[in-house]
Amino acid sequence: MHNEHVQEHFNNRNVTEIDSNYYMVDIAPYPTDGWGKFKRVLKRALRGELFVGLWVVLREMIRFDIHTVKYPEEKMPIGPRYRAVHEMKRLWESDTERCIGCGLCEKICISNCIRIDTKLDENSRKEVSEYSINLGRCIFCGYCAEVCPELAITHGGEYENASDQREHFLTFGDMLTPLDQMKAGTQVEFEGFGAITPHEDERVKKTPLAY
């Protein structure tokens, strides 16, 4: 039952139609005259909030059971829908790449950071001859993963992509799931934008077949 509720939310994004937990934030009216503004400045400046913060830091320091994650030795687990550096998935059945070279990711990319070159391969199929993502330009919006008809390009959890140059490129090979990972069956499916929604089967209209 709970699941159904979630689905309803998922499909209906019109907030006003849902008797939900949305509520308006209580905000005091903004001052309009000079005197009012002056009073607000005084009130904010002399409130002593700075010391509240300092006290929290001091308290936590002397407690010695701090919750700080010691990055980079420690890392937080990343949610399955997190949108970090892209991955290219392989087919479970054959271990070949899922990408068909349709070029929709290149088209939809709003920061224009994806480029794809294709050609006819020796089996008369479309082959991706080169593929690059300029991570310096990428805004990790997730459109490429969403538009991908094959669930081939997805976002992964790898967020450590700092570099000393503004533009740095990812190629197809960099993103492709390594074969040993495929053999071990550890390729992780992306659950974010572009992944199959739970009730997809019911939405599909069946096509008659004459065989």
Added chain:
Amino acid sequence: MSKITINIDGKEIQTQEGEYILNAARANDIFIPAICYLTRCSPTLACRLCLVEADGKQVYACNAKSKEGMSVVTSSENIAKERRAIMEVYDVNHPLQCGVCDQSGECELQNYTLEMGVDAQHYAVKDVDRSDVDWWHIHYNPGLCIVCERCVTTCKDMIGDNSLKTVPRGADALEAEYKESMPKDAYAMWNKLNKSLIGLTSGEEMLDCTSCGECAAVCPVGALVDTHFIYTSNAWELKQIPATCGHCSAGCQISYDVKHTSIDNTDEKIYRVMNEWNYVSLCGAGRYGFDYKNEVKSKDEAAFAKAIEAFKKADTIKFTSTITNEEALLLQKLKEKFGYKLVNSEAKAFQTFLNDYSEISGTKLYGYDLEATHNANFVISVGAALKSDNPNARYALNNSMTVNKGAGLYFHHLRDPVIEGLGKSIMTMYHAPLQEEAVLYLILDLFADKEKLPSDIVSYLASFHSTKTITVEEIIKEEITEIVKVMKKNEESGEEEEVEEEKKKMVPKKVSKEVEVDENRLLEILGADEKFMENLEKNLAKKDTFALIAGADLYTHPNSKNLARLLALIEKYSAFELTMIPNLTNTLGVALICELDDEAGSYTVGYNTQGDFTLSALGNGDLDMPAINQQEGTLTSINKRVNPTNAAIGYNGYELNDIANALGLSAELVVDYTPMLPVEKGFKAEMFDNLPNHYDNDGTEHRGYLLDNAAVATSGDESVAAISDEKLEGTLIYMANPVRQFTDFTNKATNLDEISGVYMSEEFLSKSDFNEGESVRVKSQKGELVANIVSDNKISGDIIVLPTFDSKINSEALFSSYRFATASIERA
């Protein structure tokens, strides 16, 4: 044809009586869905989507003609049902591989499936094996084919190759219940679709046609694709640069589709050439010969300084007509300033020819264009190797025959199976070289209004006629009476007995009869067969619009003056609408703009042709120049139109304008010269940026502007010299290119792979002791050359053809100026 008013969906529109409803609607921005119909071709009636209700009756808009006061409704409940069912049928077994299909969204199947709101499939039939095939420059994927037959239609009605046809699919019959349950038209359309696929007419494995690629252009889905383009780019990534094709004088509107070369190389590259196929049809050179750019990395200052020096030293500029009007004007301005001689022999010949023509016609230019040829229903072609000189002229001829129920008459020396293959209503007359005068006199004799024609010409024509009494054998039916024995029952005795009876019977009998016939010696001179007049009369039945195409053979003919005057007389005194084919891309523009000289001086600067100093857009000269697809400018076409063209790809070197500026002229851009083109020659003072380059929905051409056909003073002398008896004896050579080749620029294009050499017909090769591939020496009075023999199945007969598109074979050296010469051929 009169203007009428019809009503479509409550909108009153004006159209021509007899215009198809679909065309009338399209011209007035009313949408009627249709897949299989091609403007300018005959209706195919394959898709049945254009179903409309005209005066309450369901008709197909693509073949129902408008009538005064007709009321048309483009959709009704029933029609919507039909259309949706039709789109569902088209989607049956259509592979869901849109992601990799080369149509990449430019897909009419996709569009109409969405338009008709198809969101579920109700029909099914077992699929058959539909593997894809490579037809050389075209790739056919029957799996994607919806058999709308647009490819077949355009090949038949426009191009004239008739290379494609529908072939059996070999599928199971449709389930019987569909006949009852499905909308009627959708079922009928499916029933036909399920039985056919597209195949080659020849029945062979490879396409052997004139390789225009129009079939792939008109394909609404990704079934027919240019082989070179497969999987190279999505359509939406390509930027379309509107331009004018720079290969021949047809001046077709094209768009260069460009994109960066690859991830590593961001230089723009032309991926393909597209056209508005409803209004303009390309040839193979236009479609596939696009990568002839001159790649120059940077400005070569040393070469430029040498060029300036050469210009200071030179007294002659020699050039070809593959230049823009602006460049031609630049050359003319340089001539005016520095007194250079401008040498361009083929443009000079055309210029002289036009001037000779003007002396009688009183106009600077011929009166009509290929549009008139498209609309005519009797077309004559004289002096042109039509299929290769100007492919669009051939399309016009073919189109007039197929769509206007017309007929054609093709006068040439070179036997041409392609022209013969245009259909039953084309008559070919292969005459000897140098007999073009006789041809034009014959046309005058057959078609001119003798009452208005100058009397000396009438009497000259009459001198060819004589009456001859010949004996013809005729078969008549004669009645004879014979006596036969029959068995009859004797009524009295009741027994069978033999009785003799008289019977009347008709039997054929041969009788000889003497009749007086008119004999025309002109026909004899031209070598017409006996049936010629009879066939011509048959072909002339119900013809009312006449067009005449005159080709380049006439301009360089030793008696070209006579020919020009005869053409003017034909245009003046008969119903023929005359069009002349300028030899090269901008021959007409050059002939109008430049004052040309006959002889070169002592030091020559060559532009795209060999000189003492050579400027070349081919990359083989002393200083590089941009090719036509790297330039802005205008080109003057056969249709007397000044068409704008744009730079498809960048160019980093020097251009002619830089040289002109260094020599003292001043213009920032070459196109600054566009408004300065000579108004007295018919050009207009229009800025380049104001020139349009598009077609309207009703096919109206908005490209550049039309030249004014300026009036020329005439002397009133309309006399023409008599036919000369000159003949060429021996082995004949003819200067013409194979289809898809025009100049070194087409030769440079990677997708045009015609082999240059000495072209001999298969027939000639089998008769002679030469073999294909052998090296031979061709020797004429003027010169000689050595080249390999190429067997060419697009010509027949004994004439040997030498091409000009490959500068490695200097064919021009063999000819004086006329396109024919006699030569000897021996093994080298």
